Amino acid sequence: MAAKLKKGDKVIVLAGKDKGKTGEITSVDPKSGKxxxxxxxIAIRHVRQSQTSQGGRTPKALPIELSNLAIVDANxxxxxxxxxxxxxxxxxxxxxxxDAI
Numbered sequence: 540m541a542a543k544l545k546k547g548d549k550v551i552v553l554a555g556k557d558k559g560k561t562g563e564i565t566s567v568d569p570k571s572g573k574x575x576x577x578x579x580x581i582a583i584r585h586v587r588q589s590q591t592s593q594g595g596r597t598p599k600a601l602p603i604e605l606s607n608l609a610i611v612d613a614n615x616x617x618x619x620x621x622x623x624x625x626x627x628x629x630x631x632x633x634x635x636x637x638d639a640i
Contacts, residue, residue, distance in 0.1 A: 573602035
């Protein structure tokens with residue numbers, strides 16, 4: 540099945556502690572059905588100091604379920620993703636506006 544959400548897509552969070560926030564997908568794991576979104580689902584990780592890097596508390600974006608994300612259409616609203624054929628190619632489109640993504 541084709542991926543409805545891909546790396547680089549601008550998405551909005553539909554559920555969870557960051558509901559309503561928007562960000563860009565930095566990576567997707569289709570096997571687990573999760574994605575890492577820049578600036579969303581941030582947790583503090585403690586890093587040990589080494590010769591090359593300073594230790595301390597660093598913020599890290601954790602994965603979020605794909606079902607809790609929706610793509611942002613041209614109007615800035617959450618939209619579902621559909622597929623259609625254009626010029627012999629399969630293209631994703633926003634169901635709210637009908638525009639190709």
